[in-house]
Amino acid sequence: MLKPIWRTTSLSMHTNFRIVKSNVLSVFLYGSECWKTTATIERKLEVFQNKCLRRIMKVFWPNMITNMELRERAGANSIAETIALRRWRWLGHVCRMPPDSLPRVALRWTPQGKRNRGRPKETWRRTVERELKNRGLTLQTAPATAADRPKWRSLAVASSTRRRRED
Known part of the structure; x- marks a missing residue:
């Protein structure tokens, strides 16, 4: 159209x-x-x-x-760069929320039980953990880093420029 x-x-x-x-x-x-x-x-x-x-x-x-x-x-x-930047900004927003807020609780929540056999499914959480690991962070250390907004933004910008050089 x-x-x-x-x-x-x-x-x-x-x-x-x-x-x-x-x-x-x-x-x-x-x-x-x-x-x-x-x-x-x-x-x-x-x-x-x-x-x-x-x-x-x-x-x-x-x-x-x-x-x-x-x-x-x-x-x-x-597009991959844009999505990663949006995800990074959202993660920073969630990490700055109070610890008892629903999005922050959902970020830490792990369902009970076992997954089916086979290759592990790609999830949002695994994607975020992989991106955090690339920046030298974990889900536990991310909230402290996200509290410092300029540092959080600089990590996002550094990641996008690194990705451009790899392409």
């Missing part, structure tokens, strides 16, 4: 990028801070973003450019 908007010549490319960022991605990523992220989910999200950017920039089959170059030209972050 967005094809007519991307194809119109009355809107500049910059305006189309702003439409994508403000309308499309905000709706597309609604609640993404609570998603578990697997490689399959991230790949599907990246495909959607790249498809939108290629249509806006009119980059079609004979004109081959890499996805990273496409994002650089558009001035867009990768």
